[in-house]
């Protein structure tokens with residue numbers, strides 16, 4: 062029974078894990094606790110049904126929103142007497158407990174938005190005297206008596222979305238400090254003349270929000286009690302022109318300053334609609350999103366103090382010389398998306414002199430508008446216009462700019478002209494020549510397709526910024542392209558130039574001595590002249606990313622690398638990402654001591670030359686991600702990485718060996734001032750295999766410690782081992798030969814032989830041979846032939862003295878022999894005669910004579926133990942030269958003989974071989 066359950070649970074957990082995702086799980090785990098910071102406790106979204114009792118007692122702000130509270134027990138707030146802000150929005154609270162404010166005597170902000178509070182009585186709020194903000198939006202409020210009358214400090218009251226059936230929140234004057242009252246989405250349709258009488262003493266009231274209140278009737282003087290009102294918001298209230306008209310006249314006695322009438326489906330603006338506002342000081346009027354198709358002549362004539370008029374997102378078909386009549390104070394006119402052309406409607410028309418009356422206008426927004434054409438008089442009269450934005454607009458006249466197109470702006474001190482995305486394809490000479498005060502010209506996202514001769518910009522003496530990015534790489538330059546822009550500081554030509562545009566000498570940028578920002582990115586430029594930046598002493602930012610400059614920096618380039626940066630010694634930011642660079646000449650970045658940001662990501666850089674970055678002493682940001690860098694050595698990166706604040710070098714195939722990465726890893730471990738994003742995840746070893754795909758931070762730097770002594774030791778020990786090996790092999794396979802020649806050498810030089818040494822008595826034989834009977838034939842074959850007049854062996858069978866007992870004869874002969882030679886075989890060891898007597902005697906002689914008189918010749922491999930057991934002899938007792946092995950290989954027999962003679966002290970006969 063148990064097992065299936067466990068399985069089920071496991072599956073549920075696994076499924077949950079995958080549904081929520083690992084990160085999510087971690088997040089929700091973290092969120093089981095309230096988040097505490099700076100005295101604020103965030104307990105939102107925790108499915109809590111009560112206020113947590115164990116938060117710090119000194120919190121000043123508690124967020125309980127989005128939980129499952131059904132009510133707030135005052136006692137549950139007892140632990141937090143210092144609360145100033147309480148947010149219990151988005152719960153299911155049905156009642157505001159009077160004890161709440163009693164417990165929280167200091168409470169300033171109470172947010173009960175989106176609950177289910179129904180009855181609200183005076184007692185409920187009676188202790189909330191400190192409250193300055195009360196949000197009761199989106200409940201089901203029914204007011205009983207004068208619930209707000211105690212809120213002496215309240216500044217902000219939101220009772221919107223309660224479907225209140227009256228604006229009258231009380232009958233006695235109250236809320237003396239109220240500034241902002243929100244009654245949006247209420248259910249009343251009438252404003253009675255005493256509705257706001259409860260605000261009679263609220264002299265600070267400034268903002269009234271009646272959005273989406275479908276007013277039908279406004280009784281005379283309904284705003285009279287709140288005549289200090291400055292802002293009225295009526296967005297989304299479908300009240301129709303007649304009611305607006307009435308509203309405006311009711312506002313006439315007020316201090317109304319800003320009126321928002323968005324989304325009211327106005328359709329047509331009638332001439333008299335704002336007449337009531339004539340006496341007011343209205344400065345701001347928002348009529349956006351109204352579907353306005355037509356504005357009757359002089360509709361705004363009453364608003365001569367208006368400064369801002371927002372007409373954006375309408376559908377106006379025609380502007381005439383009367384449309385804006387009277388708006389003589391207007392400074393800003395926003396007509397974004399207000400003149401539109403659709404497949405079903407005709408292109409809007411802007412009559413000549415339409416803006417003539419707007420003598421004070423400083424900013425005209427015509428973004429995303431459409432119009433038939435711009436004539437010589439379209440903008441005439443805008444004598445204070447500083448900014449004209451026609452971006453993403455469609456005017457046929459803008460396709461080909463001539464010296465007539467913008468001539469209507471001749472009288473305007475225009476500073477900024479935004480012609481972004483206006484489908485310009487050609488700029489003729491003198492097109493901007495009337496814009497003497499222009500400082501910023503934006504021509505991005507067009508289709509300019511020409512060679513700039515310079516005359517296009519004639520007259521733009523003051524222009525500081527020229528933006529011509531995203532012109533589909535159709536622009537060509539000439540050496541004079543910018544001669545008329547002496548003050549230019551910012552020039553953007555990204556994704557605009559033909560690939561060949563910059564191979565000019567002198568450079569087109571030569572006249573721009575004040576240029577600080579040059580963007581040449583995304584142009585596929587493959588060829589630039591090395592003088593391109595000459596004279597640009599002030600250039601700070603150079604963007605060359607997404608070009609094709611790799612060849613220029615190759616040392617194999619015809620005529621050497623093109624060091625085009627040498628003119629721009631003030632550079633602070635250089636971006637050369639995505640250029641296919643695989644080489645940086647050592648001289649390329651010389652002298653750029655102000656450079657603080659260098660970006661070379663997405664290239665093919667592999668091994669960088671030593672000291673290539675050595676001039677970059679001010680570098681703060683270095684980007685080298687996605688290259689082929691394997692090693693990060695101090696010779697290259699020591700100086701540039703000294704003061705970095707940001708390093709981005711991930712996704713390189715690092716080689717995790719001591720030589721390649723030790724310095725880098727040590728550096729990363731020791732720095733706390735350099736930010737290295739994704740260091741653990743994206744900086745991976747490619748080689749060696751042992752570290753493949755592991756973070757470089759897992760590299761064991763300890764294994765490289767004291768590298769130099771270790772290396773020496775390593776070399777030493779490995780040499781020793783090698784020599785030993787060679788020696789061993791040599792000895793194993795050619796030892797006999799070496800020894801052979803060595804002996805010859807020694808004997809030739811020294812003529813050494815103990816045969817010559819005076820030994821006090823004469824020997825008849827050179828050696829007495831002891832061998833087993835079975836080995837007799839071997840002795841016959843290999844030893845006897847060695848005999849001659851100077852070398853005689855004593856063979857028991859041959860040389861025993863006739864008549865003498867065998868024992869006596871042996872002793873005698875032994876005495877007459879200088880050495881005793883054992884031919885050691887298994888048979889000898891097993892021969893009792895040899896074993897017992899001869900050996901014993903030989904041994905005796907050795908000891909008595911105290912000289913090396915025994916020579917062992919092993920015909921077989923015999924264990925030392927057996928040797929000592931049988932002959933009372935050990936190999937160790939004898940000099941090595943007196944122990945001989947009969948060679949397996951026949952060609953070694955002469956060497957054996959040689960050794961034998963040495964052992965017998967007869968080396969003076971060597972000449973024989």
Ligand SMILES: *[C@@H]1O[C@H](CO)[C@@H](O)[C@H](O)[C@H]1NC(C)=O
Nearest residue numbers: 099100101117118119120121
């Ligand atoms: C609140 O009290 C805790 C100790 O209980 C203290 O660490 C913290 O600094 C205090 N916070 C404030 C805002 O006083």
Ligand SMILES: *[C@@H]1O[C@H](CO)[C@@H](O)[C@H](O)[C@H]1NC(C)=O
Nearest residue numbers: 313314315316317340341342
């Ligand atoms: C409009 O402003 C002027 C001066 O700023 C002031 O004298 C006048 O009282 C204001 N009118 C209204 C209705 O507030």
Ligand SMILES: *[C@@H]1O[C@H](CO)[C@@H](O)[C@H](O)[C@H]1NC(C)=O
Nearest residue numbers: 381382383386412414417418
């Ligand atoms: C507006 O233009 C009309 C002709 O289209 C002209 O009769 C009228 O005088 C102009 N009004 C003003 C104020 O310039």
Ligand SMILES: *[C@@H]1O[C@H](CO)[C@@H](O)[C@H](O)[C@H]1NC(C)=O
Nearest residue numbers: 463464465468489490491494
């Ligand atoms: C405008 O350009 C045309 C030729 O393109 C020239 O004849 C005319 O004089 C220019 N007008 C002004 C005001 O420069």
Ligand SMILES: *[C@@H]1O[C@H](CO)[C@@H](O)[C@H](O)[C@H]1NC(C)=O
Nearest residue numbers: 428450452453479480481503
């Ligand atoms: C120019 O217009 C474009 C497109 O509307 C806008 O993104 C940009 O901010 C404007 N530039 C300036 C300097 O106003």
Ligand SMILES: *[C@@H]1O[C@H](CO)[C@@H](O)[C@H](O)[C@H]1NC(C)=O
Nearest residue numbers: 447473474475497498499523
């Ligand atoms: C515009 O430029 C002219 C001279 O070219 C100058 O006299 C005038 O003061 C400038 N206007 C503004 C508003 O800067």
Ligand SMILES: *[C@@H]1O[C@H](CO)[C@@H](O)[C@H](O)[C@H]1NC(C)=O
Nearest residue numbers: 546547548549572573574575
């Ligand atoms: C560059 O700017 C300075 C002021 O920032 C100005 O004095 C100087 O005339 C400008 N250079 C040119 C060539 O216009």
